[in-house]
Amino acid sequence: xxxxxxxxxxxxxxxxxxxxxxxxxxxxxxxxxxxxxxxxxxxxxxxxxxxxxxxxxxxxxxxxxxxxxxx
Numbered sequence: 001x002x003x004x005x006x007x008x009x010x011x012x013x014x015x016x017x018x019x020x021x022x023x024x025x026x027x028x029x030x031x032x033x034x035x036x037x038x039x040x041x042x043x044x045x046x047x048x049x050x051x052x053x054x055x056x057x058x059x060x061x062x063x064x065x066x067x068x069x070x071x
Contacts, residue, residue, distance in 0.1 A: 004049050008056040027052055029059050 005015055005027065020026075025037035035052050037043055044052060 004053040005056065008053045008060065010060075027056070029056055030063065032059075034059070 023037065025035075025043060026033060027035040033039075034055055035044060035048075040048075
């Protein structure tokens with residue numbers, strides 16, 4: 001899963017991984033929760049991981065485009 005997150009970000013973002021307790025697994029982008037294991041009740045399977053990756057890629061592209069539009 002971690003490699004999928006790094007692949008989604010490419011060189012445009014910094015991915016931070018922090019250890020947590022109690023099986024916490026969250027993917028947060030720009031303050032917004034993209035995935036929360038507690039909310040979904042499970043760790044993402046391969047299909048869900050690909051959905052998360054695609055969602056992150058879209059969010060990143062939108063943010064980069066918005067930043068470029070503001071230049």
